[in-house]
Amino acid sequence: MDARRGSRVVKPKVRQVGFFTLDAPNPPGRSLSGPVGFGSSQQSLSPPTDPLSPVMIPPPRHLSDNFASRSTILPVPTPANWRNSGDQIHVGSYNPSQTLLATSPSSRIWDDELEMSEDSSTSVPYRRSGSGKIASSLPGLGVHMAAKSSENSQAVPLRTLGPNKPSGVAENNGGVPTEVQNQPPPSSSKSLKAKTTKAERRALQEAQRAAKVSAKGETNKSGTAPGKTVKQPSAMKDSTAAPSVASTDKRGGDRTLDKERKKDAPHPRMQFDDKNRVEKAKKRAVFNQTEARNRVELFRHLPQYEQGTQLPDLVSKFFQLDTIHPAIYKVGLQYMAGDICGGNARCIAMLHAFQQAIKDYSTPPQKSLGRDLTAKIGGYVSFFNECRPLSVSMGNSIRFLKNRIAKLPVNLLESEVKATLCSDIDRFINEKIIIADEVIVRHAATKIRDGDVLLTYGSSCAVEMLLLYAHELGKEFRVVVVDSRPKLEGQALLRRLIASGLKCTYTHINAISYVMHEVTRVFLGAAAVLSNGTVYSRVGTAGVAMVANAFHVPVLICCEAYKFHERVQLDSICFNELGDPDAISKVPGRKDVNYLDNLTAKEQLQCLNLMYDATPSDYVSMIVTDYGMIPPTSVPVIVREYRREHLWI
Amino acid sequence: MWWRSASFILDKQQTEGVSKPPETLSISPPVDESSMADTFQNPNPKISAYYQSRASHTAVVTSDWLAQAQAAVGFPTDEQLLSEADVKDSESGKPFSVIDEFNNWRKQPDLAEAVAAIRSLAAVIRSSQATTMMELEIELKKASDSLKSWDTTSISLTAGCDLFMRYVTRTSALEYEDFKSAKSRLIERAEKFGEISCKARRIIAMLSQDFIFDGCTILVHGFSRVVMEVLRLAAQNKKLFRVFCTEGRPDRTGLRLSNELAKLDVPVKLLIDSAVAYTMDEVDMVLVGADGVVESGGIINMMGTYQIALVAHSMNKPMYVAAESYKFARLYPLDQKDMAPALRPIDFGVPIPSKVEVEKSARDYTPPQYLTLLFTDLGVLSPSVVSDELIQLYL
Known part of the structure; x- marks a missing residue:
């Protein structure tokens, strides 16, 4: 009991060691690595609470801003993987980024950067303007050599890096005062030098590996590269397995840690006006986000961060985020930058990232795969949540995945488990999203007659597929695409529709009441459908539905059943997402519209850029799902009848 | 009026037990x-x-x-x-x-x-x-x-x-x-x-008895065998009520209903179809049958039902539908024209010039928001339950 209590007291410190390297630069913290860690590992050889995946190299924990100050920038590891998984994401038209990138102003910077990163594996994938760290390419051959030699000679200390963290716990536990938490972040310090080199070596190794992988991908130079990449994980596995012998006694403490971590995990719908909770969440957050100061009173319970403050911080921390798999990290960044948006695209990207992470996962010794993997995925989920609040579709698929993990038969081998989970994820994507969309499209197409004028708002992939399908069927109809600032997603949709030869009208939401006269059907997408029939969708949808209702035009919602949620929501205030307020105060490409340029910081002006709104079920005539066409009053039936099936498939 | 709620009727039905009216239906096909x-x-x-x-x-x-x-x-x-x-x-x-x-x-x-x-x-x-x-x-x-x-x-x-x-x-x-x-x-x-x-028809008749109270005026449209059964049972139960029958053009089915009701000594008044709004203030409830009950909970019925429902809705009169559960169809019309039209000849009594178009559709669609309750053999349902039943039946 004593040990447990002790570890509980020290808990915040552990967190800091794990996540907040910037804030823990003091000598006790430093003593974790190298020989000290090795020595102390006698008493605390237990595996870390968040075990490293075999591919990930345990990163150094103290050196974050060393990278910054030295202006050595390292490419994100495994760019080849990156590209592969990127390809995986493009399923059908779910990822609108291919075409959206060029059109949406917010993602333009990212577009460039992404292109850069794809041009050559050695360039810097995430470079933020103004950081002044425009870095050289990969370190030269000499460094390579050094890294290589280090790999051999330094094998022992490297191995201890894995279990280092718990050893740090033990140290802290042993009586290091709590001042650790409140230390101001240091500038680059000379005293860190010894470890710096090691960190550097580590980083270089990463880079080297990345280079190798990319070289393999691009030039097909040799068959040795894959062998290498295969070998390394196994080596790491060995290294993680090594300390297992002496680790049994610490398990109890670990479990409590796990438990606390779980307990402490911020609720996905945390109320951000609750100061205590926000503080707590911040402590365990993966990266610092500056909260926007000037927020609308009614929406203070929603998270809003200064745009642009998150990325540099996150990028600089890449090597400290030892618990985050690169695939997860990448997808998280893409969420944050807005490169992946739309419920289906986000969900598919997330699931593919999970797949990647599961493939690279190995159960740490003395742990049960089910629990450990669930905890790990929980960590990934909270990372995603920090990047951008989770969508209902993501929430439901996470629930599915966790349920699958929990229901795994005990007697399976690890490799079998991983294969099952991956195929389960594939099946989920296939059955619940792709085939579901096909069914929806087929159902909804029966409601399109010749001579119809269809109206759609924003860009929904299901509606897009429907329009294209109906066009293929040879139905004669016209489409009105209604759009709104700031995202202007409709333009991307319009482009694709016109490319397929549909007759289109494009208008802004301001003209909706004018254009509604001629419309015979309104087709809308949805981010979620709640059990009272409320449709939760892109902001502006409710307005469109209301106008359509006033004109007695039927409103059809195309939504896959996996986006149904048993929650009830009456307004769009309780649960919503705040976008970048600058996006509405500035008009891109218009220099003359600058009335708000200096006003955004003022107290009196509060910009509200809501992302979603709730359409009451009265305005909805029909919801088209994979289970057929149902009235909005029947959503709870679907939720009730198919909840089990959703979890099982 | 709590005693008119559907659940009460169901409870009562269970406690009282079902008194069976005499068997009237024949079991075999008449060979013709x-x-x-x-x-x-x-x-x-x-x-x-x-x-x-x-x-x-x-x-x-x-x-x-x-x-x-x-x-x-x-x-x-x-x-x-x-x-x-x-x-x-x-x-x-x-x-x-x-x-x-x-x-x-x-x-x-x-x-x-x-x-x-x-x-x-x-x-x-x-x-x-x-x-x-x-x-x-x-x-x-x-x-x-x-x-x-x-x-x-x-x-x-x-x-x-x-x-x-x-x-x-x-x-x-x-x-x-x-x-x-x-x-x-x-x-x-x-x-x-x-x-x-x-x-089914008898069950519906029994379920709907408690909705017919003494002194009420019921407006019926067209001839529906279920509605007839409901009214017959009410008359047998010595309820005092009065029925307004619409004429039910073009096949004048309302006339037949009024004849049948007159035989049961129920006070009946015949209206032409266009007098519905005129008489609606005297009416306590509207009772119609249905050709089909669709997934949204709306009904497809003889032409004229929709406008009666609109009038009843605007005057806050309850609109009841009696329909057997085998009429529940997996259809989902969005509006009136969203169905395969059932055509029917209309006799105007005078020759119509060929240039004049005649609307021959025989039925219309009444959306669920204008219906109060559905009397079915599955129980007295609100329109939204229809879809639940259909989902459970078909999925």
Whole structure:
């Protein structure tokens, strides 16, 4: 009991060691690595609470801003993987980024950067303007050599890096005062030098590996590269397995840690006006986000961060985020930058990232795969949540995945488990999203007659597929695409529709009441459908539905059943997402519209850029799902009848 | 008025037990050899077959209808039926045809089309020569398809066939090793289903009794056998109520209803169809039947129901629908024109110039928000429950 209590007291410190390297630069913290860690590992050889995946190299924990100050920038590891998984994401038209990138102003910077990163594996994938760290390419051959030699000679200390963290716990536990938490972040310090080199070596190794992988991908130079990449994980596995012998006694403490971590995990719908909770969440957050100061009173319970403050911080921390798999990290960044948006695209990207992470996962010794993997995925989920609040579709698929993990038969081998989970994820994507969309499209197409004028708002992939399908069927109809600032997603949709030869009208939401006269059907997408029939969708949808209702035009919602949620929501205030307020105060490409340029910081002006709104079920005539066409009053039936099936498939 | 709530009625029904009115329905098809000619094809494609049969036995009371009804009441006994079936099987140089069977059943004025379909499908199972379950299922499927395609405009026929297929074939009985026992189980199920469908009307009549209170005025539209049953039972229960009948142009089915009600000594007043709004303030409730109940919970019924519903809604009068559950169809019309139109000839009494177009649609769609409650054999339902039931039936 004593040990447990002790570890509980020290808990915040552990967190800091794990996540907040910037804030823990003091000598006790430093003593974790190298020989000290090795020595102390006698008493605390237990595996870390968040075990490293075999591919990930345990990163150094103290050196974050060393990278910054030295202006050595390292490419994100495994760019080849990156590209592969990127390809995986493009399923059908779910990822609108291919075409959206060029059109949406917010993602333009990212577009460039992404292109850069794809041009050559050695360039810097995430470079933020103004950081002044425009870095050289990969370190030269000499460094390579050094890294290589280090790999051999330094094998022992490297191995201890894995279990280092718990050893740090033990140290802290042993009586290091709590001042650790409140230390101001240091500038680059000379005293860190010894470890710096090691960190550097580590980083270089990463880079080297990345280079190798990319070289393999691009030039097909040799068959040795894959062998290498295969070998390394196994080596790491060995290294993680090594300390297992002496680790049994610490398990109890670990479990409590796990438990606390779980307990402490911020609720996905945390109320951000609750100061205590926000503080707590911040402590365990993966990266610092500056909260926007000037927020609308009614929406203070929603998270809003200064745009642009998150990325540099996150990028600089890449090597400290030892618990985050690169695939997860990448997808998280893409969420944050807005490169992946739309419920289906986000969900598919997330699931593919999970797949990647599961493939690279190995159960740490003395742990049960089910629990450990669930905890790990929980960590990934909270990372995603920090990047951008989770969508209902993501929430439901996470629930599915966790349920699958929990229901795994005990007697399976690890490799079998991983294969099952991956195929389960594939099946989920296939059955619940792709085939579901096909069914929806087929159902909804029966409601399109010749001579119809269809109206759609924003860009929904299901509606897009429907329009294209109906066009293929040879139905004669016209489409009105209604759009709104700031995202202007409709333009991307319009482009694709016109490319397929549909007759289109494009208008802004301001003209909706004018254009509604001629419309015979309104087709809308949805981010979620709640059990009272409320449709939760892109902001502006409710307005469109209301106008359509006033004109007695039927409103059809195309939504896959996996986006149904048993929650009830009456307004769009309780649960919503705040976008970048600058996006509405500035008009891109218009220099003359600058009335708000200096006003955004003022107290009196509060910009509200809501992302979603709730359409009451009265305005909805029909919801088209994979289970057929149902009235909005029947959503709870679907939720009730198919909840089990959703979890099982 | 809590005692008028649906749940109360259901509770009462359970506690009191069901008092059964006398059996009036005949069980066998009246055999009418002369009608065999028009069985294979709808003789007049201009007119929806559904309305042909309706016209044949729900039109204004005529002497020949009465004669037919008499014939139907004097129904043949079971042995007779069996022997007939045997004869049919043995003499079959001509193969068994569902549609013949269906048409035979359909002749019976009191028998709903869906029930006729259900019975003829049951007959398909009985007379099937199939030796495997799969074969039988395919045969059944073919029969139901041919029934459905015989009259695509009849919603209850389609829905009845679908429901039958669901109810009968979706059973663990099909996993019996022995084909014979499986088949007999199927027949059992089919007969049970037919029986349930037959009793539906009486169940509805009993469920709806508590909605009819003394001194109320009920507006009815067209002639619906369920509504007739409800009102008849109310009259038998010595309720004091008055009925307003619309004329029900063009086939004037309202006239027939008023005749029937007059026989029961129920005070009746006839209105022309356009006088609905004029009389609505005197009316306490509207009671209509339905051709079909669609997935949204709305109903498809005889032309004019929608406007009555609109008037009733705007005057805050309850609108009740009496419909058997075999009329629940997996349809989802979004608006009036979103259905296959059922056409019906309209006699204006004077010749219409060829340039003048005539709207011949026989029915309209009433959206669920204008309906108060549905009286069905599954219970008294609010419109949104229809979809729940359908989802549970079909998915």
